[in-house]
Amino acid sequence: MKVLIHDLDSDVLNGLFPNISKEVKIISPEKEIKKCIGCFGCWIKTPGYCVIKDGYENMGKLLSESEELIIISRVCYGGFSPFVKNVLDRSIGYLSPFFTVRNKEMHHKSRYKRKLKLSVIAYGKDATEKERDNLSKIVAANGVNFNAIDHSFCFADNIDDIPKLRGVL
Amino acid sequence: MKICMINGSPKAKDSCSRYLIDEIIKLMDDKTEVLICDGSHKPFKDDMFQQIYNCDKVVFVFPLYVDAVPSHLVYFLESFQEYIRLQPVKNISVYAVSNCGFYEGEQNKYALKIIENFCEDSGLNWQFGIGTGTGPFIAQSQTIPWQSSVKRPIYQALIALKKGLEEGYQPKENIFVMAKMPRYIYIASAHAGWRLSAKKNNLRFRDI
Numbered sequence: 001m002k003v004l005i006h007d008l009d010s011d012v013l014n015g016l017f018p019n020i021s022k023e024v025k026i027i028s029p030e031k032e033i034k035k036c037i038g039c040f041g042c043w044i045k046t047p048g049y050c051v052i053k054d055g056y057e058n059m060g061k062l063l064s065e066s067e068e069l070i071i072i073s074r075v076c077y078g079g080f081s082p083f084v085k086n087v088l089d090r091s092i093g094y095l096s097p098f099f100t101v102r103n104k105e106m107h108h109k110s111r112y113k114r115k116l117k118l119s120v121i122a123y124g125k126d127a128t129e130k131e132r133d134n135l136s137k138i139v140a141a142n143g144v145n146f147n148a149i150d151h152s153f154c155f156a157d158n159i160d161d162i163p164k165l166r167g168v169l
Numbered sequence: 170m171k172i173c174m175i176n177g178s179p180k181a182k183d184s185c186s187r188y189l190i191d192e193i194i195k196l197m198d199d200k201t202e203v204l205i206c207d208g209s210h211k212p213f214k215d216d217m218f219q220q221i222y223n224c225d226k227v228v229f230v231f232p233l234y235v236d237a238v239p240s241h242l243v244y245f246l247e248s249f250q251e252y253i254r255l256q257p258v259k260n261i262s263v264y265a266v267s268n269c270g271f272y273e274g275e276q277n278k279y280a281l282k283i284i285e286n287f288c289e290d291s292g293l294n295w296q297f298g299i300g301t302g303t304g305p306f307i308a309q310s311q312t313i314p315w316q317s318s319v320k321r322p323i324y325q326a327l328i329a330l331k332k333g334l335e336e337g338y339q340p341k342e343n344i345f346v347m348a349k350m351p352r353y354i355y356i357a358s359a360h361a362g363w364r365l366s367a368k369k370n371n372l373r374f375r376d377i
Contacts, residue, residue: 035179035209035239035240035241036179036234036239036240037179037180038178038179038180038232038234039180040366043363043366043377044363044366044367044369044370044372044377045370047372047376047377076243076246076247077238077243077246077283077284077286077287077290078279078282078283078286079237079238079243079279079280079283080237080243081243082240082241082243082244082247083240085234085235085237085238085239085240085243086240086241088234088235088240089234089235089239089240091235092235096377097363097377098360098363099271099356099359099360101352101356105271105272105273105276106271106272106273106276106302106352106355106356107271128286128289130282130286130289131286134279134282134283134286137279138236138237138279141236141276141279142235142236145235145236
């Protein structure tokens with residue numbers, strides 16, 4: 001299974017990728033998402049699952065069953081767009097609360113044995129070079145924090161160019 | 170001088186951000202008028218943005234979420250930029266304090282860049298940021314004096330911020346700090362805390 005988190009209108013996504021594989025679980029902004037409240041309930045109350053029951057509580061488990069996390073996000077000040085970032089903030093149950101040292105820095109241990117690949121396609125004609133650069137570095141840091149097998153980052157000025165960067169979903 | 174402190178933490182209690190805000194305010198001289206705004210609970214209304222816009226200086230204080238700014242604060246930044254776009258140009262200086270649960274303060278560097286980029290996109294004057302590691306320790310250290318060796322690096326960073334706000338001091342680069350303790354001790358203490366939390370919730374530490 002693969003997970004796709006994106007911030008596009010569904011019509012736009014379907015226009016760009018008319019034949020999305022059934023093995024891709026799509027996380028779309030249509031359904032309202034609540035913010036992470038920093039309670040750590042996904043670690044100490046219902047390990048692996050967020051305590052906020054709004055349809056996004058299973059992100060940790062979903063990621064644990066995935067071989068790849070694909071993200072399509074608008075660049076927002078050199079970070080992810082609010083919806084994509086919200087889903088990631090609600091996904092930390094994927095990790096263990098316990099720590100390890102990785103790349104000479106403190107990071108969370110993995111909760112699950114299976115590791116995923118992180119693939120990010122960012123877009124935005126207004127994004128500056130500095131903003132693209134910062135997001136590419138955040139993706140690399142996310143790769144380390146999520147203990148991903150591999151990570152990749154690419155950028156499209158226009159949404160229509162996204163399929164040139166990734167032909168198939 | 171009028172300063173707005175924007176609290177980016179959604180936590181009602183035990184928030185490192187709120188503790189740091191309160192301590193920064195204590196450091197400021199009596200002439201400074203300080204306003205605290207909530208940067209985490211939608212909807213963000215124009216009258217709040219107007220109050221912020223009326224200030225001379227703005228300080229964002231927030232927790233690090235997944236290597237960056239929490240999503241609710243990204244939404245706040247976009248909404249505030251929309252508000253600013255419709256206002257006359259004004260010289261507002263912006264500072265940021267990002268805190269994380271990891272040991273290394275440097276892990277906040279990309280979050281501080283996000284605030285810097287927001288300033289460039291919005292026509293505000295980015296000054297500098299502070300990234301603090303060991304956030305949970307700082308939040309729980311309220312009975313420990315700032316002059317103690319363990320908290321002094323954080324205190325010195327807050328003094329730099331005070332100098333920035335009051336005197337226009339600007340370091341060459343962002344400041345990254347953490348409480349002065351060995352990393353292995355910080356990690357061992359954090360693990361002890363998680364074990365205790367598991368027990369309180371009738372879980373074994375292996376379960377969490």
